Amino acid sequence: MGSGSKDTQQPKELPIVLVHRLPSIDFPPNSFRHRLRSHFHILDPHESPEPYDSFLSRHAHSIRALITFGPAPISAELLEPLPFLELVVATSAGVNHIDLPACRSRGIVVTNASFAFAEDVADCAVGLLIDVLRRISAADRFVRGRLWPVNKTFPLGFKLGGRRVGIVGMGSIGSEVAKRLSAFGCSIAYTSRNKKESVSFPFYANVSDLVTDSDVLILCCSLTEETYHIVDKDVMSALGKEGVIINVGRGSLIEEKALVQSLVQGEIGGAGLDVYEKEGDAPKELFGLDNVVLSPHSAVATPESFEALFQLTVGNLEAFFSNKPLVSVVSN
Amino acid sequence: MGSGSKDTQQPKELPIVLVHRLPSIDFPPNSFRHRLRSHFHILDPHESPEPYDSFLSRHAHSIRALITFGPAPISAELLEPLPFLELVVATSAGVNHIDLPACRSRGIVVTNASFAFAEDVADCAVGLLIDVLRRISAADRFVRGRLWPVNKTFPLGFKLGGRRVGIVGMGSIGSEVAKRLSAFGCSIAYTSRNKKESVSFPFYANVSDLVTDSDVLILCCSLTEETYHIVDKDVMSALGKEGVIINVGRGSLIEEKALVQSLVQGEIGGAGLDVYEKEGDAPKELFGLDNVVLSPHSAVATPESFEALFQLTVGNLEAFFSNKPLVSVVSN
Structure with a gap:
């Protein structure tokens, strides 16, 4: 390199990005932190010995973009000491932890990550549905528990093909679920904020x-004031004794107490749940049921998803700093 | 009613069908026995107090068709006292329990039931694959074992899309597997006795x-002399540390001892198994592994499958007795 141009010799000043996270929750895996630092000047208050408020007020004048990891809430109070903030980059598909009205009134744009996660979450939704209908986890327990040589037969499951699947939320995740389940011979219908012209399903x-025309409900929508407890006792009653609920959205889309009761009393047929009202644990009343499959909010958890998340995060931030259109804006 | 024609008043003589089964294994569920009797005169030696041999020799002259349930073997010796037998109707997809050369030399036609089971077995194969890659049964164990609040995070799984899936046996089951996995963005290739003109996959x-071009092997072929231990140590080595094997065919398609060793030693990535070399139990060395999903030969076990089996069984027998083309002849 010897006589390279001045442009390449002089290190560019990297754009500043504030990291917002709970002290206990670190960056996602895949050397996210390290790789972000090659694109941006990262300010992480939890890495600094300085008190949080003083750190923030010292840097506030230069903070135009914020990236938020995990469920750390973004409230009006949090935004207050950041008068120059223009962009919140969420690293989740759901943005129920972000005060969207507060962002709107401040003119702050929010991006989310459902594009990065859509395929993996859809795979998981379909996996949970096959598992519930065909009793795969229960079968695995049966074999590992050495019951096969004793009981000889295992209860019949239910065929997937021909089931009428109702998808709640036909965004990027819902569309991927529909594509997959069509190949199994399921019939698909959906509800969504609005009818989508690009979607041919009813x-x-x-x-x-x-629910009156569905054997299975799959929840893939955002949690908002409108969708809080969208699946309540009445919806479960209408779903009926052979009906199955799959939730890969957010726990509070379902009235969980009523769900537990319906499952325990056999008023619905089964459930596959990746999310719960209380994040970080599932209702223990379900732990003895064979018609339930429980996963620990892991529908997005693949290296491929996190790589896609990294690319999407960098894509949104680079677009912002070079005044190009953002990749995944949340309509707000 | 009153003055109906003589045809409807006089009961038709039903065609005779011999049932072959192990004494311990009954007809499949779904009131199979009862419903078969409305179509055929069923002879079941295990229902009669008469000794087996004498029962058979007394009826042999009128037995042209035999239906076999479960894994009861059909050998040359069994066929010997049935000189007028022309048709063996198997109620399974696999026919490795039937001596096909003996049937061929006697001119006995064999039908099987893979048409009835193809969709359910394919669903199960895909369910096992998603389960292994996305760790669904392991996740369910993690949640039920109350480890989530303690460990906080669950290991990442692997994305399904983009995996190269090699299907061994592109019959009715293999084709259904290919159709489903294409919708997940997997690339499909196959091996089979012969290249199928109707199949566009490599x-x-x-x-x-x-295996050299596959991340996943799915076994959906018949067990024959040629396919016995078709997946051996060498195939597993070539599949490699991230490779996954799914077996919904027969246990002896895989050299099971080598499979257990490869899994225990981490030489392959994981396995989803519905069948085992010893029918009725799985190798206990696998019971502690999280990258393995075990089901008790239940890939066909839905009421819908058994209904389809009933229709196919009756269809083959009625076609035979009315000299029409059989529905599902095994090429022999």
């Missing part, structure tokens, strides 16, 4: 209408 | 060639 105006 | 002449 649209229902709300969950109450959708 | 064909490989044998498993050794197929």
